Amino acid sequence: MPMLEVQELEAGYGPIQALNAVSLEVREGELIAIIGANGAGKTSLLMAISGIISARRGQVLFCGRSITGLKPHAIVRLGIGHSPEGRRIFPRLTVRENLELGGFTQRDAWQLKRDIAEVCELFPVLGTRMNQLGGTLSGGEQQMLAVARALVGRPTLLLLDEPSLGLAPLVVAKLFSVIAGLTARGIAVVLVEQNARAALKLAARGYVLEAGRITLSGSGQELASDNRVREAYLGEG
Amino acid sequence: MSVQFFLQQCLIGLTNGALIALVALGYTMVYGIIGLINFAHGDLIMLGACLALSLVAALGLAAAGPATTWLGIGLLIVLCGLFCGTLNVAVDRFVYKPLRNAPKLAPLVSAIGVSFIFMNVGLFWIGSADRSFPELLPSINLLPGNSLQFNWKDLLVVLVVAPLMVGLSLLVRVTRLGKAMRAVSQDPTAAALVGIDVDQVIAATFFIGGFLGGAASVIYGLYINTIGFQMGFQNGLYAFTAAVLGGIGSIPGAVFGGLVIGLVRALASAYVGERWTGAIVFAILIVILVFRPEGLLGRRTSEKV
Numbered sequence: 001m002p003m004l005e006v007q008e009l010e011a012g013y014g015p016i017q018a019l020n021a022v023s024l025e026v027r028e029g030e031l032i033a034i035i036g037a038n039g040a041g042k043t044s045l046l047m048a049i050s051g052i053i054s055a056r057r058g059q060v061l062f063c064g065r066s067i068t069g070l071k072p073h074a075i076v077r078l079g080i081g082h083s084p085e086g087r088r089i090f091p092r093l094t095v096r097e098n099l100e101l102g103g104f105t106q107r108d109a110w111q112l113k114r115d116i117a118e119v120c121e122l123f124p125v126l127g128t129r130m131n132q133l134g135g136t137l138s139g140g141e142q143q144m145l146a147v148a149r150a151l152v153g154r155p156t157l158l159l160l161d162e163p164s165l166g167l168a169p170l171v172v173a174k175l176f177s178v179i180a181g182l183t184a185r186g187i188a189v190v191l192v193e194q195n196a197r198a199a200l201k202l203a204a205r206g207y208v209l210e211a212g213r214i215t216l217s218g219s220g221q222e223l224a225s226d227n228r229v230r231e232a233y234l235g236e237g
Numbered sequence: 238m239s240v241q242f243f244l245q246q247c248l249i250g251l252t253n254g255a256l257i258a259l260v261a262l263g264y265t266m267v268y269g270i271i272g273l274i275n276f277a278h279g280d281l282i283m284l285g286a287c288l289a290l291s292l293v294a295a296l297g298l299a300a301a302g303p304a305t306t307w308l309g310i311g312l313l314i315v316l317c318g319l320f321c322g323t324l325n326v327a328v329d330r331f332v333y334k335p336l337r338n339a340p341k342l343a344p345l346v347s348a349i350g351v352s353f354i355f356m357n358v359g360l361f362w363i364g365s366a367d368r369s370f371p372e373l374l375p376s377i378n379l380l381p382g383n384s385l386q387f388n389w390k391d392l393l394v395v396l397v398v399a400p401l402m403v404g405l406s407l408l409v410r411v412t413r414l415g416k417a418m419r420a421v422s423q424d425p426t427a428a429a430l431v432g433i434d435v436d437q438v439i440a441a442t443f444f445i446g447g448f449l450g451g452a453a454s455v456i457y458g459l460y461i462n463t464i465g466f467q468m469g470f471q472n473g474l475y476a477f478t479a480a481v482l483g484g485i486g487s488i489p490g491a492v493f494g495g496l497v498i499g500l501v502r503a504l505a506s507a508y509v510g511e512r513w514t515g516a517i518v519f520a521i522l523i524v525i526l527v528f529r530p531e532g533l534l535g536r537r538t539s540e541k542v
């Protein structure tokens with residue numbers, strides 16, 4: 001049984017239909033990539049999985065159970081973490097408070113401390129910035145904080161929306177090495193990226209989203225060598 | 238005009254200001270969390286005062302001994318606080334919540350509507366004439382000498398307002414709920430994505446703001462000694478002004494703004510004349526906002542990343 005199953009999902013904003021019969025699946029501990037142009041519906045897909053926007057049709061199953069229509073906080077509590085597009089850290093809270101909020105569902109204060117310490121091992125720079133306001137971090141640090149915040153909640157599935165956006169190549173490499181290591185910790189990842197090359201290199205499998213529809217899917221390697229993908233998303237051909 | 242007279246006016250102003258601040262907190266907290274100016278807040282407090290008046294009669298507090306009186310006042314504050322808090326939550330649940338994703342004007346106009354409904358309830362409850370609220374506390378000067386007056390009821394304001402404000406600031410700073418409230422006010426979507434039940438946090442905020450208003454309504458009755466179904470409008474307006482002056486959305490700002498407005502009102506009515514008070518308060522407000530649109534302790538919008 002796949003961990004996450006999206007079946008014929010449709011969602012949108014008023015008259016705009018952002019997702020059209022989208023189906024995909026993620027198996028336990030698997031990293032999949034979703035690539036697609038600006039406006040293809042990638043963010044909407046993650047927001048619909050997390051319950052921020054509601055499904056008009058179709059459903060989302062998590063561990064075999066339908067989570068369609070649940071409120072976002074209930075979905076997070078089932079183990080789906082989400083680091084949203086544009087980082088969206090809390091700018092006027094300290095790094096520590098941001099991380100504590102990441103573990104909002106953890107009521108054991110000692111366990112929360114350990115979880116935060118563990119995440120700070122992945123992103124050592126955050127450990128040195130604990131009392132600084134989130135909004136005063138550099139772009140790269142904010143992105144790390146956004147990923148770290150989602151990890152503190154100990155998700156079994158992590159949705160990452162364009163973590164590399166606007167970051168220097170060195171920072172992207174650092175971030176991607178952490179993301180690559182997540183599957184070894186048993187965390188399944190849905191990685192949404194414009195940086196298709198890097199994403200497909202990490203991903204076991206990938207999906208191409210175009211104007212709200214899945215138009216291609218396959219293993220990371222297959223997609224990276226597909227002519228259409230190379231032309232449209234890898235800038236080759 | 239003596240120094241003593243000036244100090245006396247300051248004392249009166251600060252005491253009044255503390256009361257204004259308590260009401261201002263209700264405006265600023267709701268604005269901070271959902272960006273709504275809850276125009277019904279002043280009238281909510283008027284209803285709290287109606288309940289307080291009814292309870293004073295029902296409990297026979299006007300004829301009680303000192304110990305019973307203090308106990309009774311404590312009970313009034315808790316009951317009126319719970320009443321206003323619960324009513325505020327109900328209004329959010331049935332009026333503002335369905336409009337959460339509507340254009341901002343819709344909940345704003347609804348808030349004005351709720352304000353009128355509350356006023357009519359108040360009219361039905363206590364009638365159209367002003368009602369006198371019994372003096373429950375003896376007017377004895379607590380300060381030595383005759384130069385400055387500070388009575389039991391002045392002390393009552395301090396005794397109630399100070400702990401409520403300390404409690405509120407602790408709640409917002411250190412508790413899980415407080416952290417969740419700050420997160421929701423900064424980014425509700427991101428807050429939901431870390432597992433915060435946003436609706437519940439908003440309801441809690443309405444409850445706390447309403448509770449503080451309920452406490453304020455009791456003190457208002459005991460301090461001003463006159464209540465009426467229209468009291469919500471003017472008092473609400475001053476408190477709202479205090480919240481804007483301090484920087485709407487900012488909790489210390491509401492407290493500071495309340496104290497400033499209280500002081501300005503007292504000094505203006507003592508040195509210029511009662512009837513100029515409103516004009517002076519609002520002229521100062523306008524001048525301050527021209528130079529600091531974000532309010533005295535508010536955030537500059539450019540800080541918002």
Ligand SMILES: Nc1ncnc2c1ncn2[C@@H]1O[C@H](COP(=O)(O)OP(=O)(O)O)[C@@H](O)[C@H]1O
Pocket residue numbers: 013016017018036037038039040041042043044045
């Ligand atoms: N909040 C919104 N309101 C209205 N339309 C939106 C909103 N967010 C996204 N859209 C529209 O939905 C479509 C998909 O957008 P999005 O999911 O953000 O795509 P992507 O993340 O792939 O760039 C686009 O046409 C976009 O204009």
Ligand SMILES: [Mg+2]
Pocket residue numbers: 039042043044085162
């Ligand atoms: Mg996007």
